[in-house]
Amino acid sequence: MNNIENDTTRKFAEGMWKLIMARGVVLFFVGLILLLFPTATLTTLIFIMGVYWLIEGIATMYNTIQRRNLYNYWWWGFVTGGLGILAGVIVLAKPFSTTVLTTSFLIIFLGVIALLNGISGIVTAIRLNKLQQGGRSGMWRGIFSLILGILLISSPFSSALVFIKIIGSFSLFAGLITIALALRVKKRAKEFEEQNTF
Template structure:
């Protein structure tokens, strides 16, 4: 049985608190990546793919290090950190092997995801129209997602630049939250 306590046991909290600085490094890497992407949005997308690959690889290594650092206690599952680390390392390595393909596939995957998500949201809103009020908001969200997917397919270069900006801001936000988390963990470690 998986519960919230599985993810936040006291031994896991102690292990993470001892390695608070790993979250700081993850956060700083995210913030640095975000600002670099904002500063040079017109730089070739291959460069962005390589920088993103380096970020994914670095993030994966730090996540795996955080998971492995407390494995000796053995009583707290860290599979989610191991999977996060392995996924980041794999994504980073594949990006270095095929940077051009990475950009194309990433844009296609995001467009496909937006289209499928939008269609499902509209279908869900229609199915729930007798159960809830305000289903129009879910329909509007679905239509916006569909429009985004179509726009990304129709104008991939503009979509790629917009994607650079979106990834940059998400990386800065995520990096800031990791730094904030690391500061909380540092207090717990003390």
């Protein structure tokens, strides 16, 4: 490798390690926040949704009033805008209570889907076994999905907190790996610099 190629590689490595390090640090701290404050994280997310619903509702209502003479069904925009404003106000007024209710609803919904997938998977596996087509793996997938669905439905809010902690753990781990990679790239950049000095 000649000096020009060495210099180009060094400059690239010098620029890259800082970017990689920044990503690693962000991932690490996001993971830490998710693990230490799972309930607060959920509340913050629902709060942001509340702000969005409020702004969207006001914008829809304003837009509908401005253009009510152009459409026959202008009242529909009025209704949806009003619902958006109402949802936003409720979330912003009682963020924690809304977090529990909204999160529970979403997790129950996911639980029902998992339950239906599990039942469907088990039925399909039984039919495949009758045809001697080997439905054993499908049976296990169905059972796992069924158990998951039952767990999600039985304790939705706790399941959501567990899910956030899992994401937090992955984020923390990914952050540490990314920071380690950044340090390796930095070391390599220094090696190239020392090669060019001599």
